[in-house]
Amino acid sequence: NRCVNMIAHLFNAPVGEEETAVGVGTVGSSEAIMLAGLAFKRKWQIKRRAEGKPTDKANIVTGANVQVCWEKFARYFEVELKEVKLREGYYVMDPLKAVEMVDENTICVAAILGSTLNGEFEDVKLLNDLLTQKNKETG
Numbered sequence: 001n002r003c004v005n006m007i008a009h010l011f012n013a014p015v016g017e018e019e020t021a022v023g024v025g026t027v028g029s030s031e032a033i034m035l036a037g038l039a040f041k042r043k044w045q046i047k048r049r050a051e052g053k054p055t056d057k058a059n060i061v062t063g064a065n066v067q068v069c070w071e072k073f074a075r076y077f078e079v080e081l082k083e084v085k086l087r088e089g090y091y092v093m094d095p096l097k098a099v100e101m102v103d104e105n106t107i108c109v110a111a112i113l114g115s116t117l118n119g120e121f122e123d124v125k126l127l128n129d130l131l132t133q134k135n136k137e138t139g
Contacts, residue, residue, distance in 0.1 A: 006036055030069040037073040040107040053104075061101045061109040063093025065117050079107065091117045095127040099134055 001020055004034060008021030010065070015021045026032040045055040059080035062070050066083075074081035084093045084102045092115050102109060111122040 001013045002138045003027045008056050015123060020090050029067070030072075030088050031038055033067075034073055035075075037070075037077060037079070037108070041077060041079060044105075052083060057105045059103070061098050063098070063110075063112060063115075063122065064093060065093065065115045066110060066112055066114055080105075082106075086117075092122045093127075097132055101128040101133070104123060106136075 001023075002078065003025055005015070005021045008015050008023065013021055024035060026035060040060075041058050042120070044058055047058045048055045056078075057080065058078075059082050060070065060074060061082045064083045064086050071081060073079065084101065085098045087094075087133035093111065098109055109127065111127055113121045113124070115122070
């Protein structure tokens with residue numbers, strides 16, 4: 001966990017001096033995406049079961065510019081992939097459109113920092129702000 005804590009501090013994660021960051025080391029981004037996706041799905045399933053709700057319709061929201069690994073995750077682990085379509089001259093996920101696609105079965109919204117199409121970063125701050133607002137309104 002020493003490496004996880006070092007990385008957490010490097011990226012200014014909100015971890016106190018006496019706290020331990022939570023994470024896992026992986027060999028590459030595809031493995032990291034698979035493990036993160038499984039964690040999202042399991043956490044969602046536990047919450048849904050506690051609420052007496054079905055657990056078979058999980059989905060993720062991504063831009064159409066994501067790495068193929070997200071598509072593989074969705075296929076391998078039976079999760080619906082909702083893709084925000086790109087438009088001419090704007091080759092990253094539109095945060096407004098992404099948040100419109102979120103529903104009670106959404107386990108994550110995947111933002112890309114370095115699109116495979118052009119290296120552009122998605123607007124993570126705006127996406128976070130919009131998702132935070134939606135969560136306040138809908139739970």
